[in-house]
Amino acid sequence: MPIAVGSGDRFRDRMRRITDGMLDEGALVTINCRINGGKVPWFALRVWTGREKAVENALDAIGINSLVPMRKGPDLRRRHRLIEGAMMPVIHGYVLVQMMPRAEYLAGLQGIDHAIDVLGGCERPMRISDEEVSRFNALARDGVYDWERPVDLVLKAGERVLITAGPFGGLTATVVTPSKKGRGDVVVSISFMGGEVPVTVPLALLKKL
Structure with a gap:
């Protein structure tokens, strides 16, 4: 039973x-x-x-x-x-x-x-x-x-970037929605475990590859 x-x-x-x-x-x-x-x-x-x-x-x-x-x-x-x-x-x-x-x-x-x-x-x-x-x-x-906080970094959609710190630190990502003001947030897509994970992160967290 x-x-x-x-x-x-x-x-x-x-x-x-x-x-x-x-x-x-x-x-x-x-x-x-x-x-x-x-x-x-x-x-x-x-x-x-x-x-x-x-x-x-x-x-x-x-x-x-x-x-x-x-x-x-x-x-x-x-x-x-x-x-x-x-x-x-x-x-x-x-x-x-x-x-x-x-x-x-x-x-x-x-x-x-x-x-x-x-x-x-x-x-x-x-x-x-x-x-x-x-x-x-x-x-x-x-x-x-x-x-x-201003960031001296200009990104375009499709560019590859490195996430420099945090839970995704050390991973590479693709820019989906860039920031055009040199500050604020950027939407990136991270390839992770066979899939794509979209994440919104500060522009200051990224480094262009």
């Missing part, structure tokens, strides 16, 4: 309990490893655009170390007044998460509200070193990726 038939226990509820259990276990194992001086890699969790901070807060609440590097967004001009840009993620749609690299722990991240999946998949995820996360976050804090 199928498990839980007639018990009123829905499949979705059972899966949510399993997911929560894996997240709790993963958080505990990760914390113990860090306390004992072990190195724990980071992963990029793809989330709904605009929900990056909500996911970060939800993960922090259950003891999972996460990070959304932020930058200053575009300034607004209203009736001859300049309104400074609000803070926004450096890369939209991603949250960096530090977790022990076990598939069941990473799969549990998908149970967080507004989370989609782990970059690269749970079995063979793309790892990011602690040093790279620290470097990327430091550059963001220093204003390197601020929207209004």
Whole structure:
């Protein structure tokens, strides 16, 4: 007889309990490893655009170390007044998460509200070193990726570029929608795991090949 038939226990509820259990276990194992001086890699969790901070807060609440590097967004001009840009993620749609690299722990991240999946998949995820996360976050804090910061780089659609930092650091991409103002964001397409991944990144994050 199928498990839980007639018990009123829905499949979705059972899966949510399993997911929560894996997240709790993963958080505990990760914390113990860090306390004992072990190195724990980071992963990029793809989330709904605009929900990056909500996911970060939800993960922090259950003891999972996460990070959304932020930058200053575009300034607004209203009736001859300049309104400074609000803070926004450096890369939209991603949250960096530090977790022990076990598939069941990473799969549990998908149970967080507004989370989609782990970059690269749970079995063979793309790892990011602690040093790279620290470097990327430091550059963001220093204003390197601020929207209004001018960048001496002119790109055209179809050109190949190198992503210089962050979860996609070291990967090459193709420019889809360039910035014509020497600042702001650029849409690029990254060849990854046999497919094309479109990503919006700051112009300052790119280097022409």
